[in-house]
Amino acid sequence: MKNAIGREIPETISGIAAIKPFAGAFTTVPEMTRQAPKVKTIKPTDRKLVDSLVEVFKKIPVTDGMTLSFHHHFRNGDGVVNMVLATAAQLGLKNLTVALSSVFPVHAPIIEHVKNGVVTGLDTNYMSGPVAQAVSKGLFDKPVVLRTHGGRGRAIECGQLKIDVAFIAAPAADEYGNLNGVEGPAACGSLGYAFPDAQYADYVVAVTDYIGEYPLSPISIPQTRVDYVVKVECVGDPKGIVSGTTRITKDPVGLKIAETAAKVIQATGLIKNGFAFQTGAGGASLATAAFVRKMMEKDKVVGSFALGGITGYMVDMLESGLFKKLMDVQGFDLEAIRSLSTNPNHLEIGADFYASPFNAGCAVNQLDVVILGATEMDTDFNVNVVTGSDGVIMGGSGGHADAAAGAKVTIIVANLLRGRLPIIVDKVLTATTPGETIDVLVTERGVAVNPLRADLKEKFLAAGLPVKDIQELKQLAEKIAGAPKAVKTGEKIVAVVEYRDGTIIDVVRQVEG
Amino acid sequence: MASIAKTAQAGTLESSDVMITVAPGTQGSGIVIELESIVLAQYGEEIKIILEKTVKDQGITDIYIKAVDRGALDCTIYARTLAALSRAGAVLKEEII
Amino acid sequence: MDLRRSMLFIPGNNPGMLQNGGVFGADSVILDLEDAVAPMEKDAARFLVAQALRTVDYGASETVVRINPLDTFAAVDIKAIVPCCPDAILVPKVESAADIHQVAAMIAAAEKTDQTPVKIIALLETPCGIVEAYHIAKADPRVVALALGAEDYTAGLGAMRTKEGTEIFTARTIVINAAAAANVQSIDTPYTDANDEEGLLADTQLAKRLGFKGKLSINPRQIDVIHTVFNPSLNDIDWAQQVIHAIRKAEAEGSGVASLNGKMVDLPIVNRAERILHLAELLGLMGGEK
Numbered sequence A: 001m002k003n004a005i006g007r008e009i010p011e012t013i014s015g016i017a018a019i020k021p022f023a024g025a026f027t028t029v030p031e032m033t034r035q036a037p038k039v040k041t042i043k044p045t046d047r048k049l050v051d052s053l054v055e056v057f058k059k060i061p062v063t064d065g066m067t068l069s070f071h072h073h074f075r076n077g078d079g080v081v082n083m084v085l086a087t088a089a090q091l092g093l094k095n096l097t098v099a100l101s102s103v104f105p106v107h108a109p110i111i112e113h114v115k116n117g118v119v120t121g122l123d124t125n126y127m128s129g130p131v132a133q134a135v136s137k138g139l140f141d142k143p144v145v146l147r148t149h150g151g152r153g154r155a156i157e158c159g160q161l162k163i164d165v166a167f168i169a170a171p172a173a174d175e176y177g178n179l180n181g182v183e184g185p186a187a188c189g190s191l192g193y194a195f196p197d198a199q200y201a202d203y204v205v206a207v208t209d210y211i212g213e214y215p216l217s218p219i220s221i222p223q224t225r226v227d228y229v230v231k232v233e234c235v236g237d238p239k240g241i242v243s244g245t246t247r248i249t250k251d252p253v254g255l256k257i258a259e260t261a262a263k264v265i266q267a268t269g270l271i272k273n274g275f276a277f278q279t280g281a282g283g284a285s286l287a288t289a290a291f292v293r294k295m296m297e298k299d300k301v302v303g304s305f306a307l308g309g310i311t312g313y314m315v316d317m318l319e320s321g322l323f324k325k326l327m328d329v330q331g332f333d334l335e336a337i338r339s340l341s342t343n344p345n346h347l348e349i350g351a352d353f354y355a356s357p358f359n360a361g362c363a364v365n366q367l368d369v370v371i372l373g374a375t376e377m378d379t380d381f382n383v384n385v386v387t388g389s390d391g392v393i394m395g396g397s398g399g400h401a402d403a404a405a406g407a408k409v410t411i412i413v414a415n416l417l418r419g420r421l422p423i424i425v426d427k428v429l430t431a432t433t434p435g436e437t438i439d440v441l442v443t444e445r446g447v448a449v450n451p452l453r454a455d456l457k458e459k460f461l462a463a464g465l466p467v468k469d470i471q472e473l474k475q476l477a478e479k480i481a482g483a484p485k486a487v488k489t490g491e492k493i494v495a496v497v498e499y500r501d502g503t504i505i506d507v508v509r510q511v512e513g
Numbered sequence B: 001m002a003s004i005a006k007t008a009q010a011g012t013l014e015s016s017d018v019m020i021t022v023a024p025g026t027q028g029s030g031i032v033i034e035l036e037s038i039v040l041a042q043y044g045e046e047i048k049i050i051l052e053k054t055v056k057d058q059g060i061t062d063i064y065i066k067a068v069d070r071g072a073l074d075c076t077i078y079a080r081t082l083a084a085l086s087r088a089g090a091v092l093k094e095e096i097i
Numbered sequence C: 001m002d003l004r005r006s007m008l009f010i011p012g013n014n015p016g017m018l019q020n021g022g023v024f025g026a027d028s029v030i031l032d033l034e035d036a037v038a039p040m041e042k043d044a045a046r047f048l049v050a051q052a053l054r055t056v057d058y059g060a061s062e063t064v065v066r067i068n069p070l071d072t073f074a075a076v077d078i079k080a081i082v083p084c085c086p087d088a089i090l091v092p093k094v095e096s097a098a099d100i101h102q103v104a105a106m107i108a109a110a111e112k113t114d115q116t117p118v119k120i121i122a123l124l125e126t127p128c129g130i131v132e133a134y135h136i137a138k139a140d141p142r143v144v145a146l147a148l149g150a151e152d153y154t155a156g157l158g159a160m161r162t163k164e165g166t167e168i169f170t171a172r173t174i175v176i177n178a179a180a181a182a183n184v185q186s187i188d189t190p191y192t193d194a195n196d197e198e199g200l201l202a203d204t205q206l207a208k209r210l211g212f213k214g215k216l217s218i219n220p221r222q223i224d225v226i227h228t229v230f231n232p233s234l235n236d237i238d239w240a241q242q243v244i245h246a247i248r249k250a251e252a253e254g255s256g257v258a259s260l261n262g263k264m265v266d267l268p269i270v271n272r273a274e275r276i277l278h279l280a281e282l283l284g285l286m287g288g289e290k
Helices: A053-059 A080-090 A110-115 A130-136 A149-158 A192-200 A252-268 A283-298 A312-319 A334-342 A351-355 A400-406 A451-462 A470-481 B040-057 B074-087 C015-024 C039-055 C074-084 C097-110 C127-131 C133-138 C150-157 C166-181 C197-210 C220-230 C234-252 C267-282
Strands: A067-070 A096-100 A119-124 A144-146 A165-170 A203-208 A228-231 A276-279 A303-310 A323-331 A346-348 A369-372 A376-378 A409-413 A440-443 A446-449 A489-498 A504-511 B008-010 B018-024 B031-037 B063-069 C006-011 C028-032 C062-066 C088-091 C119-124 C143-148 C185-188 C214-217 C258-260 C263-265
Touching (some): A053 A228, A080 A110, A080 A203, A110 A119, A110 A130, A149 A192, A149 A351, A149 A400, A192 A323, A192 A351, A252 C015, A283 A369, A303 A334, A312 A323, A312 A334, B018 B074, B031 B040, B074 C015, C028 C039, C074 C088, C097 C119, C097 C133, C119 C133, C133 C143, C133 C166, C150 C166, C166 C197, C197 C220, C234 C263
Parallel strands (some): A067 A096, A144 A489, A276 A303, A276 A369, A303 A323, C006 C028, C185 C214
Antiparallel strands (some): B008 B018, B018 B063
């Protein structure tokens, strides 16, 4: 069956329940109540501290076929996923589903666990490294479920992703299960992606290497939802957890794109007091933020909030008075951690608060502008952030589709030609974010505006910006580089791409070789 | 000239460039191309066509070409191939350049 | 006269930069076969630049090629490049009118029959070049501009190159004066600290005040600042329009003398006003009235 953006979705997919095809960014509405974990009690003398993961596995008990969940706040410095899965393998468990919000190269051991039958399902919002490549080559028997950050929160709350045991890697815990992410040697900042898991999992196990005095303060995840606390030697590598400040790109073409994007934002008229902004942490997005900053400083604009993954650069903008508040769902560096732990205007928010479409309103709905990337865009403005030009999975929506839906103006910044490859194609290999939520594409050779936004196009033309038709840009790219041959994929579906509302917007098929 | 006098190289492994190595081919060996490219699936055929056409237009019939491509455009592949041929002792036909 | 507010150097041996040279909006792009290219790669760069001229769309930017000096590879550069129809050749280390005659002859021999004549921009980078500036500018109708190359020049003087540039002050004014006397453009030396935006602004403002019409640039990040300095301001345009209005009013009234704000508007003022309006029109700063 064809979904609302014309992608072919099978009626049924083995291993995936109830396929609902994507019907439009705001068309599908919820028809359920929130799912509820069983109510529990403990006696006043009971203690939660457990000596080892093996012991906690036995206490629960963790059994075959369960869904274990994890957050990705430790990024490529994470040690907890591997420790927990090694324990599962050690105890001879099978058929587990791993619901890990983002998969990084450090999680490569998952491949072995799949080959040994320990893990048979994966539920995630982003994949990179060996696991992503193995998935693309057909590692799993049943397809991986790819969600958005907001969609994962929604799926957990509404019962589509039912978690048996949430293992929450906690930089700091007290013996009674209060957790935060700002203390301890493995401090990571916000624990926002773990909030839905903590609220709705049947069992919640905190894994930490730092026990603070009771009661811990601040409290990000409360004792009332945490069943066990396991102290281990080391939860992760701090060097991999906090990457240090990301550098603004020095590439002249990237800077040109960033400068043009900033001029586009200025032309929307949205840079005024109360401005609300989200940008990615990569070099080109950060460069755009730097140009926007200059504009704000020049016109003495005070923004209301900046949202999303928080870096030292955003902290600096907060402390310089350019934004009144930061809303933080993920911290990237030590500055973000410092600011979160000391500044009352730096708020920690959960994945559901950030981006879930099925609640009384999420933070992305308050955005004026979001700057995003893309690996491909088609002439209907649909965007691919899941597969690279070779068809191999190298990412995932993360918050992409969420922020694009919520923001007043969604801007994609990208090179028209990445090396030789044109970014604009007739049909993206994998649709992740639907064109109706994408407003502008900024490249080094011109700016394309979604036909749905004639209002923006008028503003940009009046501002003297190099507006071009998206077909024109596509032809320009192909004139320079030649028309690329399409990548061939196999038949087997290796992943389903879920839109934030739970409908299926596309599928990813196996790559050959 | 049916082939070139010696082995020669031009180009780099930088992004958007192509490193071309040419070596003389024995009589009748034909135009043998070995291609590595970061965009092999999308542009591999087109790259091979340019390489072949470039040497044929210079009147060369027997040659071994190794190309390591980092996403070079046609004009870059052409220029690097001519440079390699020139360094290999080929006297290039000016009206085509 | 053509716009040459910014002239951006692009290394001739770098395919990635050659193919993107047109996106930065510089008035001219200089595809460099000289200092940017190692001696062993001069031949390969020549092929790259020739193909770039043939296939890359540089948009509204003028295409200039900096060839190697006359005592090394200028001859073979000109022979390979000129038939690819660059707009101009930038000749480094020009020391005399004879140098220009030599280059002009080589260009003429290499040009195809229907080709638009290739212009010459002389880069003065030595004390001799500065001494002969006027004669160099007058040497051939192809010469459209004199440019100053301060790094080599100060080495030739045995002086230290500084950011505030006192050591090149005289050379700058000589180049400007010689160019103006010969009715060609003068282009200032590049500001080499690509990270110092404030310093670039000050240096470019000085260049404009002295009379330069544009500036060489070594980094695309510099283009916007350079353009902002060389563009007429709204005040400039306003003033110029008032001058022209005063002149027209005087003509309509049959009076021989126009005045603006109590001051007489004489020919030099009119010329300056017309130059400003012409530049403003070229840059689309006029907003359609007039």
